[in-house]
Amino acid sequence: MASIPNPAAEKANLEAFRRDVIDASRSMLVLVDFWAEWCGPCKTLGPMLEKLVAARAPKVALVKIDVDKNQALAAQFRIQSIPTVYAFLDGRPVDGFQGALAERELAQFIDRLLAGVPANADEAALEEQIAQLLAAAQAASAAGEHDDAAAMLAALVQELPERSDLIGHYALMLVAGGKLDAAQSALAVVPADAKDESVARARAALALAASAPAPDELAELVAAVDGAPDDHAARFDLAGALAARGDRDAAAAHLLAIIKADRTWNEGAAREKLLTMFEAAGLADPWSVKTRAALRAIWFS
Numbered sequence: 001m002a003s004i005p006n007p008a009a010e011k012a013n014l015e016a017f018r019r020d021v022i023d024a025s026r027s028m029l030v031l032v033d034f035w036a037e038w039c040g041p042c043k044t045l046g047p048m049l050e051k052l053v054a055a056r057a058p059k060v061a062l063v064k065i066d067v068d069k070n071q072a073l074a075a076q077f078r079i080q081s082i083p084t085v086y087a088f089l090d091g092r093p094v095d096g097f098q099g100a101l102a103e104r105e106l107a108q109f110i111d112r113l114l115a116g117v118p119a120n121a122d123e124a125a126l127e128e129q130i131a132q133l134l135a136a137a138q139a140a141s142a143a144g145e146h147d148d149a150a151a152m153l154a155a156l157v158q159e160l161p162e163r164s165d166l167i168g169h170y171a172l173m174l175v176a177g178g179k180l181d182a183a184q185s186a187l188a189v190v191p192a193d194a195k196d197e198s199v200a201r202a203r204a205a206l207a208l209a210a211s212a213p214a215p216d217e218l219a220e221l222v223a224a225v226d227g228a229p230d231d232h233a234a235r236f237d238l239a240g241a242l243a244a245r246g247d248r249d250a251a252a253a254h255l256l257a258i259i260k261a262d263r264t265w266n267e268g269a270a271r272e273k274l275l276t277m278f279e280a281a282g283l284a285d286p287w288s289v290k291t292r293a294a295l296r297a298i299w300f301s
Contacts, residue, residue, distance in 0.1 A: 014073065030060070150170060157186070165196040205280040208276060208280055
């Protein structure tokens with residue numbers, strides 16, 4: 001019985017194909033194996049492909065397409081029999097074959113195509129993998145899963161200890177999870193003159209978090225400011241405590257209040273604290289953009 005096409009699933013499959021095959025093949029060789037559960041030769045070819053591709057990673061990747069679940073793709077590539085394998089480079093199919101090959105022939109097929117992969121393909125593939133892992137870690141951290149985010153990057157930092165930018169991202173995840181000692185240890189190996197944005201953000205975030213007060217201390221600071229609104233020192237300490245706890249909006253409001261009242265107070269300490277907060281968040285962060293606009297409005301009024 002023929003399966004009934006599912007338009008939504010087909011669209012998702014086509015989008016995944018574009019990402020995993022077309023886009024990925026711009027930096028590596030991508031082999032696409034069209035197969036089905038009922039296909040006997042597919043069960044012979046599939047494991048050999050997986051073995052040979054794994055031995056040549058990251059120069060080559062394998063994408064398996066079940067023709068019964070991806071009828072639109074099968075029709076697009078005019079699949080008449082399976083297994084059929086297409087090889088993609090630079091966003092387009094460059095070779096292919098039908099049927100099951102012997103392992104030696106299959107290895108020769110792959111190696112011949114790999115000879116046409118640019119010399120920097122390994123680096124490009126690695127950077128793509130790093131970018132994907134960073135995006136996943138940042139998404140996890142944004143969802144409050146800071147420990148999971150740090151764990152995603154821990155192995156990467158161990159494998160690439162020379163990458164200060166990755167250490168910076170890892171330290172940021174540790175700071176977000178409250179593991180300040182671990183973040184300090186991670187950053188200790190980074191040269192003091194490192195220019196990576198992630199390192200600067202991590203150092204700034206660590207400096208802010210290091211002053212986090214206990215809950216009772218925070219309550220005392222709030223009471224002190226409520227009792228003496230013109231006490232800039234108390235307000236500054238409260239802003240620092242709020243920033244350390246991650247309450248950026250409240251911290252910025254107190255710092256902007258100090259600047260509005262006396263921009264030169266304590267040699268511009270309120271503005272310097274705001275700049276540290278901007279650095280920790282990242283200058284392109286929407287919160288930084290919004291708060292910098294508020295600072296400019298006060299500063300140039």
